[in-house]
Amino acid sequence: MDGNETFYTVMRRHGISRRSFLKFCAVTAATLGLPPGAATKIAEALESQPRTPVIWLHGLECTCCSESFIRSAHPLAKDVVLSMISLDYDDTIMAAAGDQAEEILEQTIAKYDGRYILACEGNPPLGNDGMYCIQAGRPYLEKLRHMADHCQAIIAWGSCASWGCVQAAKPNPTHAVPIHQVIHDKPIVKVPGCPPIAEVMTGVITYLVTFGRLPELDRQGRPLMFYGQRLHDKCYRRPHFDAGQYVEKFDDEGARKGYCLYKMGCKGPTTYNACSTIGWNGGVSWPVGSGHGCLGCAEDNFWDKGSFYAPVTNLEVTGQVEATADRIGKTAAGVVGAAVAVHAAATVVSRFGKQEEN
Ligand code: SF4
Ligand code: SF4
CATH class of the missing domain: 3.40.50.700 (NADH:ubiquinone oxidoreductase-like, 20kDa subunit)
Known part of the structure; x- marks a missing residue:
């Protein structure tokens, strides 16, 4: 050639x-x-x-x-x-x-x-x-x-x-x-x-x-065009999060109604990826769309951060829609410190x- x-x-x-x-x-x-x-x-x-x-x-x-x-x-x-x-x-x-x-x-x-x-x-x-x-x-x-x-x-x-x-x-x-x-x-x-x-x-x-x-x-x-926002910012279950409507255990009434998976360990509030906008399998669905919380697989050290089913703690999430990784890094370094320090x-x-x- x-x-x-x-x-x-x-x-x-x-x-x-x-x-x-x-x-x-x-x-x-x-x-x-x-x-x-x-x-x-x-x-x-x-x-x-x-x-x-x-x-x-x-x-x-x-x-x-x-x-x-x-x-x-x-x-x-x-x-x-x-x-x-x-x-x-x-x-x-x-x-x-x-x-x-x-x-x-x-x-x-x-x-x-x-x-x-x-x-x-x-x-x-x-x-x-x-x-x-x-x-x-x-x-x-x-x-x-x-x-x-x-x-x-x-x-x-x-x-x-x-x-x-x-x-x-x-x-x-x-x-x-x-x-x-x-x-x-x-x-x-x-x-x-x-x-x-x-x-x-x-x-x-x-x-x-x-x-x-x-x-x-x-x-x-990471390219901002795909990693500029948290899954949480564009999640279709976000209104339930804001309203305090959570799934408490899999297959409860909240799960059937499509409530927020935060209490089931969803790492969407601290994960920067395009899953909630682009989706998977040609946009057919994504993990939260299928009823399971995000594991945070796009974030540094996600594998050693404890249980995938423990809720994210110590993070001010309400009102931070559209927050960027850099802003979260500054305001919540204690939670995502490992991810933003590298x-x-x-x-x-x-x-x-x-x-x-x-
Ligand atoms: S915590 Fe998870 S399920 Fe709930 S709104 Fe955020 S990304 Fe969606
Ligand atoms: S764990 Fe699933 S929903 Fe979360 S960033 Fe990875 S692929 Fe997306």
């Missing part, structure tokens, strides 16, 4: 019509919540910019991020961006194996040095010199650092890559750590969740390859090459 090919050229070579291409641009703009006219800008960018390759690595994880991604409700985005256009390496779904697969990594570095996106699912275990995750005869940490050295930017898929997740749960026997603890000199966008929502994943990756820069991030490194300030990266702190 010619390294200077544009996205549009590659799409056309794969038989995608101009009509489908424009539809893809419109879907992308809508998913990203961009203003009218953005679809045209996306089309212009894809017609003129060289494609951005994506290398997708897997460390310690369960592959739920990949499982979520391939079930995106927007197959056009998924197929066009990854299967046809940009995905050069994914050791889980690629056909190549062994030496042939590993050669692709070196070929990508040789051809696109400093110009590819490194998408990381899972995390590196540091214990026993990285021996808990060996790939192609070497610790995953080594492979991760090598590929990170030559990339433009990193996507940390899911709560494993973003926070450590369950394999980092106490006592963390493999010493699993999130990506930002071992890679310090590249822009990183975190897309947490266990797994992240498919449309959030396709939205983030489409934004990166289309605009060539990171979306606006919060101070934990990672550096939000970064703005122009063409990925230049990193500035806000």
Whole structure:
């Protein structure tokens, strides 16, 4: 594949019509919540910019991020961006194996040095010199650092890559750590969740390859367009919360009436994600919609914060609709301190090459 090919050229070579291409641009703009006219800008960018390759690595994880991604409700985005256009390496779904697969990594570095996106699912275990995750005869940490050295930017898929997740749960026997603890000199966008929502994943990756820069991030490194609000702020059960109408136990009268799940341990008041707006399974439902509280899977340390069924305490929630993660971090540090203390300030990266702190 010619390294200077544009996205549009590659799409056309794969038989995608101009009509489908424009539809893809419109879907992308809508998913990203961009203003009218953005679809045209996306089309212009894809017609003129060289494609951005994506290398997708897997460390310690369960592959739920990949499982979520391939079930995106927007197959056009998924197929066009990854299967046809940009995905050069994914050791889980690629056909190549062994030496042939590993050669692709070196070929990508040789051809696109400093110009590819490194998408990381899972995390590196540091214990026993990285021996808990060996790939192609070497610790995953080594492979991760090598590929990170030559990339433009990193996507940390899911709560494993973003926070450590369950394999980092106490006592963390493999010493699993999130990506930002071992890679310090590249822009990183975190897309947490266990797994992240498919449309959030396709939205983030489409934004990166289309605009060539990171979306606006919060101070934990998450895209504000998807992690700017708490589930609680847009939950359809919120009127019941405000009215003091709670489910007291599963299958009681309150449960049948669709009351708020706060007392059943719902972590919606402290969880920043798009579940209550985008939903799951193509927007069909989401956990609270199915009668179970949010576990807070997109938040740091959710796995070690105690019972999933114990209510969030010590947090002023009433009247904080539309609150941002930063504001909650300042006003309720005691509750979400662990979540807001990590990672550096939000970064703005122009063409990925230049990193500035806000
Ligand atoms: S506590 Fe949970 S169920 Fe209740 S309004 Fe908030 S997000 Fe919805
Ligand atoms: S509702 Fe909560 S636990 Fe469920 S996927 Fe969304 S953030 Fe994760």
